[in-house]
Amino acid sequence: MQSRDRTGENLENKIFRIILFFGIVISIVNIIVNYLVGFSWGINFKWILLAVLSAAILYFMKKDLFDFFQLKLSYYLFLIFIFLPFAWFQSGGSNNNSLSYIFLILISLTFLFEKSKPRSLLLLSLIAVFMIIFSLEYFYPEIMVAHSQQTQFYDKLIQTPIVLTASYLLLLQFANAYNREKSKLGLSTKKLQLANQKLKKLANRDSLTQKFNRRAFDQEIKNIFRDQLHFKRDITLILFDIDNFKEINDNYGHDIGDQVLIELADELERTMPQHTLISRWGGDEFAIICYKSEIETQKYLDDYYRNVENLSEKMNISITVSAGLSRLKKGDQLQELFKRVDDILYKSKEEGKARYTVA
Numbered sequence: 001m002q003s004r005d006r007t008g009e010n011l012e013n014k015i016f017r018i019i020l021f022f023g024i025v026i027s028i029v030n031i032i033v034n035y036l037v038g039f040s041w042g043i044n045f046k047w048i049l050l051a052v053l054s055a056a057i058l059y060f061m062k063k064d065l066f067d068f069f070q071l072k073l074s075y076y077l078f079l080i081f082i083f084l085p086f087a088w089f090q091s092g093g094s095n096n097n098s099l100s101y102i103f104l105i106l107i108s109l110t111f112l113f114e115k116s117k118p119r120s121l122l123l124l125s126l127i128a129v130f131m132i133i134f135s136l137e138y139f140y141p142e143i144m145v146a147h148s149q150q151t152q153f154y155d156k157l158i159q160t161p162i163v164l165t166a167s168y169l170l171l172l173q174f175a176n177a178y179n180r181e182k183s184k185l186g187l188s189t190k191k192l193q194l195a196n197q198k199l200k201k202l203a204n205r206d207s208l209t210q211k212f213n214r215r216a217f218d219q220e221i222k223n224i225f226r227d228q229l230h231f232k233r234d235i236t237l238i239l240f241d242i243d244n245f246k247e248i249n250d251n252y253g254h255d256i257g258d259q260v261l262i263e264l265a266d267e268l269e270r271t272m273p274q275h276t277l278i279s280r281w282g283g284d285e286f287a288i289i290c291y292k293s294e295i296e297t298q299k300y301l302d303d304y305y306r307n308v309e310n311l312s313e314k315m316n317i318s319i320t321v322s323a324g325l326s327r328l329k330k331g332d333q334l335q336e337l338f339k340r341v342d343d344i345l346y347k348s349k350e351e352g353k354a355r356y357t358v359a
Contacts, residue, residue: 027051209265217279230328238288240323245284320354
């Protein structure tokens with residue numbers, strides 16, 4: 001995926017435009033500096049070529065006359081095979097600023113060519129041209145144009161800051177692009193996390209009461225047995241269901257029945273201690289994991305039963321619940337625990353409902 005800046009322009013296009021604009025500016029500056037320093041006019045030929053080619057490509061890009069990749073490739077072939085050798089031999093070779101321009105060409109083509117094949121070919125070409133011109137300088141020093149030490153000093157004094165500034169501007173664009181993508185990635189990650197949290201909540205919640213469902217309950221109770229948490233702390237399991245719930249639905253309608261379920265579940269959440277897992281198994285059945293002892297849990301249940309009486313009066317409907325509870329014992333197996341609590345829930349029903357039984 002191609003990066004874009006805040007204006008929506010393709011980042012490669014923007015970088016290439018900056019490079020072309022810089023090519024024009026640096027050409028004009030160098031022509032002026034060469035004149036002031038005292039270089040011959042012939043040394044400006046490469047700068048004139050660079051300025052003309054940069055301006056022409058900018059025009060072609062504006063008018064969309066040629067393929068963008070072809071323009072890039074043509075420009076860098078010119079830099080590597082024409083501009084660089086010409087500059088090397090005319091400016092004093094390794095004694096001047098040509099090496100810094102090689103580095104500048106390298107970092108710019110690394111970004112501008114995404115495909116590895118053209119990028120690798122240009123890199124190999126750059127290395128090959130450097131090795132050839134450097135070897136020619138070493139074995140045939142007489143072909144190099146000689147310049148006085150004072151002339152080279154002034155040339156370096158001007159061109160080195162120019163190259164450093166250009167390198168900074170290029171790297172700044174890369175850094176800005178990286179930070180933008182990092183920011184986008186962070187935002188996408190946050191959105192993904194929120195979406196995952198929402199999905200997890202939907203997967204673990206009962207759609208009517210918004211309390212946990214059987215899936216969440218099963219996971220919690222399995223974790224307790226897996227980690228043997230009931231060896232380390234008091235845990236009490238409660239199973240309860242609503243007495244005569246079918247009659248409530250038949251006499252008052254399913255909407256009222258649903259409201260009864262919601263009110264009873266909300267009252268559980270208000271009455272039971274913090275960190276209690278309240279789950280609806282479906283229909284009128286609820287399962288609760290309370291991280292308290294049997295005695296403490298009974299106190300909370302007593303409060304709950306009183307609140308259910310108040311709710312019954314408020315809704316003007318006969319609402320009662322039957323429950324069974326038992327603490328988790330060290331020797332318990334999961335199936336054994338459920339059978340024990342289910343049996344005492346049934347006992348509560350047999351003994352007249354509207355009560356809870358402790359195993």
